[in-house]
Amino acid sequence: MQDQYSPMRAAIDIGSNTIHIVVARSTPDNLDIVEDQVEMVRIGESVNATREISQQKRDDAIATLNKYKALAEQHGAEQIFVVATEAIRQATNSSEFLQAIQRETGLEVQIISGSAEAVLTFFGATYEVNREPNSPSQVGVMDLGGGSLELITAKNMQITWRTSVPIGSGWLHDRYLPSNPPTYEEVAVADTFLQTYLQNMSIKRFPPVLIVTGGSANSLLRLVQRAFHLDMSGNRLTRDDLVRAIGLMSALPAEEIAQRYEQPLDRARILPAGALIIQKVMTRLRLEEIQVSEHGIREGVLLAYARYGDRWLETVNESADQAEQGKGTKASAPMASPKEETFAQSGRRMLLERTKKMLDWCDEVLKHEDVEAVHKMRVASRRLRATLDAYESCCDPKVFKKFYREVKEAADNLGAARDTDVMLQNLHAQMEQMPDEDRPGVQWLIERLKDYRQERQEALEQFLHSLDEDALKEQAASCIPKGVAANGKG
Amino acid sequence: MAKARPIKGLNPHAPTGQNARIIAKVRLEELYSWKKYIDNPYRVRELHNLRIAAKRLRYTFEVFEEVLPEASRPIVKELEQIQEELGAIHDSDVMIAMLRLCLGSQDSGTISDTAKRKEKPLVQPELVNDLLEPSVAPTAEERYGLESLLRRQEQLREEQYNAFRQHWYQLQVRDFRREILNILNT
Numbered sequence: 001m002q003d004q005y006s007p008m009r010a011a012i013d014i015g016s017n018t019i020h021i022v023v024a025r026s027t028p029d030n031l032d033i034v035e036d037q038v039e040m041v042r043i044g045e046s047v048n049a050t051r052e053i054s055q056q057k058r059d060d061a062i063a064t065l066n067k068y069k070a071l072a073e074q075h076g077a078e079q080i081f082v083v084a085t086e087a088i089r090q091a092t093n094s095s096e097f098l099q100a101i102q103r104e105t106g107l108e109v110q111i112i113s114g115s116a117e118a119v120l121t122f123f124g125a126t127y128e129v130n131r132e133p134n135s136p137s138q139v140g141v142m143d144l145g146g147g148s149l150e151l152i153t154a155k156n157m158q159i160t161w162r163t164s165v166p167i168g169s170g171w172l173h174d175r176y177l178p179s180n181p182p183t184y185e186e187v188a189v190a191d192t193f194l195q196t197y198l199q200n201m202s203i204k205r206f207p208p209v210l211i212v213t214g215g216s217a218n219s220l221l222r223l224v225q226r227a228f229h230l231d232m233s234g235n236r237l238t239r240d241d242l243v244r245a246i247g248l249m250s251a252l253p254a255e256e257i258a259q260r261y262e263q264p265l266d267r268a269r270i271l272p273a274g275a276l277i278i279q280k281v282m283t284r285l286r287l288e289e290i291q292v293s294e295h296g297i298r299e300g301v302l303l304a305y306a307r308y309g310d311r312w313l314e315t316v317n318e319s320a321d322q323a324e325q326g327k328g329t330k331a332s333a334p335m336a337s338p339k340e341e342t343f344a345q346s347g348r349r350m351l352l353e354r355t356k357k358m359l360d361w362c363d364e365v366l367k368h369e370d371v372e373a374v375h376k377m378r379v380a381s382r383r384l385r386a387t388l389d390a391y392e393s394c395c396d397p398k399v400f401k402k403f404y405r406e407v408k409e410a411a412d413n414l415g416a417a418r419d420t421d422v423m424l425q426n427l428h429a430q431m432e433q434m435p436d437e438d439r440p441g442v443q444w445l446i447e448r449l450k451d452y453r454q455e456r457q458e459a460l461e462q463f464l465h466s467l468d469e470d471a472l473k474e475q476a477a478s479c480i481p482k483g484v485a486a487n488g489k490g
Numbered sequence: 491m492a493k494a495r496p497i498k499g500l501n502p503h504a505p506t507g508q509n510a511r512i513i514a515k516v517r518l519e520e521l522y523s524w525k526k527y528i529d530n531p532y533r534v535r536e537l538h539n540l541r542i543a544a545k546r547l548r549y550t551f552e553v554f555e556e557v558l559p560e561a562s563r564p565i566v567k568e569l570e571q572i573q574e575e576l577g578a579i580h581d582s583d584v585m586i587a588m589l590r591l592c593l594g595s596q597d598s599g600t601i602s603d604t605a606k607r608k609e610k611p612l613v614q615p616e617l618v619n620d621l622l623e624p625s626v627a628p629t630a631e632e633r634y635g636l637e638s639l640l641r642r643q644e645q646l647r648e649e650q651y652n653a654f655r656q657h658w659y660q661l662q663v664r665d666f667r668r669e670i671l672n673i674l675n676t
Contacts, residue, residue, distance in 0.1 A: 341506050342502065343500060343501065343502050343504055343506050343508075343509040344502035344503065345506075346506040350553065382545070382549065383549060386546060386550065386552075386553055387553050389494040389546070390513050390550065390553060392496055393496065393497060393498075393502075416614060419584070420617075422581060423584070423585065426581065426585070430639070430642065434638070437631075437635070438635040440631050440632045440635050441637070441639060442635055443635075444628050445588075445592070445639070447626075448621055449617075451620055452616065452620045455616065480502075
């Protein structure tokens with residue numbers, strides 16, 4: 001318990017999934033938290049889709065911030081700090097967003113770098129461990145957010161290595177696990193993506209203890225405790241717990257998960273993605289269990305201010321820079337973000353993504369209810385072919401040839417159907433403007449084209465029924481082999 | 491059109507952005523290799539190939555959007571417009587070939603004349619069979635309507651070609667090719 005005269009302060013974190021507030025009496029080493037609230041706003045959803053923060057998300061964020069400001073004032077907070085992370089870093093309209101917040105709430109938001117985010121998270125996630133008599137000398141901290149993942153290692157509480165990766169639970173959900181519940185195929189593709197991505201991460205030190213923070217980790221802990229009747233006061237998750245939780249969430253829709261295990265629905269939707277990321281990171285770090293912390297960046301902001309005063313952010317940035325300089329160049333290089341990937345890495349990722357996008361339209365095309373489905377699947381097949389054309393020189397020639405042939409066959413079948421749809425649309429439009437005496441001729445042609453379109457639909461359906469989707473995904477995943485060198489053709 | 495030209499000089503271990511620029515430059519050269527046919531409205535296949543080349547360049551910019559400069563976005567819009575204009579011309583060419591076929595004209599661009607050149611026919615063989623099925627041959631009244639439609643389509647095609655050509659020369663005035671190269675060189 002803090003001295004009642006310790007200053008009361010509030011810290012708000014605008015993340016990709018949530019906006020979170022903590023109000024606490026704070027000293028340099030401890031916090032007495034009097035308020036801790038979170039709202040799922042999912043700004044990252046809009047940024048993932050359009051690269052912009054939508055008007056709706058902006059309004060939701062401002063409403064939440066106004067509510068939090070009132071809450072902080074009720075508790076007599078002397079200062080309110082607001083920081084923003086990955087989704088806001090990525091948004092093309094972040095300046096307008098921050099101006100709107102300032103105008104409508106009077107709050108000033110600091111967009112912090114991935115490095116500063118890592119340091120603040122580290123402060124917040126470890127302050128309780130530090131107070132334990134036998135605190136570990138080496139520790140890792142992972143902050144799993146909606147749009148990014150921060151990973152930090154430290155020795156004697158000095159940060160030795162850190163990395164920020166733009167993969168978060170919301171991002172993985174939106175890109176790879178959109179179904180409710182996620183399908184077996186979606187989980188398999190997301191699993192392959194994460195495995196490939198994490199394999200490329202060079203890790204300097206493998207921490208014996210990993211503290212995981214962030215909304216997904218905490219919700220997952222509560223879900224596991226409730227679902228498997230574990231001690232509700234514990235803070236550990238084992239690898240087995242995660243495997244069972246992923247199995248459960250793949251079997252039940254988010255609505256049922258939310259209801260059964262008392263989770264907000266928006267959180268329940270993205271929880272399978274969070275579980276999958278944590279599981280894969282544990283595998284990569286060779287850990288059998290993790291500790292989950294409720295504390296993170298917000299508590300880190302309050303501790304940093306209590307330690308460094310008004311220059312808290314500059315000091316945190318300096319600490320982050322020192323951690324960067326302390327790491328080696330190659331041995332500890334952080335894993336690549338999508339913008340920094342090598343050509344082979346981006347190729348593996350994109351071939352999988354685009355194959356999946358094309359296959360996502362199969363069911364709609366087979367329903368034969370909306371001609372736009374054929375159009376969308378054809379466009380997806382063209383984008384996949386363009387990706388294959390670009391990466392041909394990196395591909396295993398045998399796999400490439402087979403894969404390319406299948407994609408081309410799909411595109412040809414879709415093209416024949418789509419071109420006929422367009423002709424029919426054009427003829428119908430023209431007929432409306434034609435004199436009566438010309439119409440029988442156009443009607444004759446429309447009838448012939450309708451017959452032909454039906455034949456194309458049958459051919460297309462036959463092709464799609466014979467298409468082995470798993471084999472195609474496998475070809476996409478293995479087309480660019482590990483340790484690739486540009487082949488002779490390139 | 492033939493399969494996309496394989497790209498030389500790519501390095502799988504280099505950053506994606508570096509390789510993306512090489513690919514885009516090759517696709518740009520492919521596009522401009524068809525430039526000489528632009529003033530001839532009846533080089534139907536070459537204009538179609540120009541459209542495919544524009545599409546490949548556009549998709550290259552889209553596939554590598556994350557690693558190419560922001561300034562590429564207006565370029566993608568222009569390419570999309572070129573592709574749409576040429577697409578409309580191609581749709582008209584297919585419709586004209588089909589109508590000529592139905593009306594018995596020799597110059598329809600269907601199987602017989604294209605087979606000799608080993609090109610993909612403008613009208614798919616299965617559709618040709620459906621259109622020429624004797625049991626559903628058009629009556630005199632229907633032929634009248636088809637002839638009228640053919641004349642309208644030919645006129646529309648001319649308008650579409652003129653619109654495309656005008657747009658193309660506007661792009662040449664501002665040196666579109668150099669504009670793209672400058673972006674790719676940043």
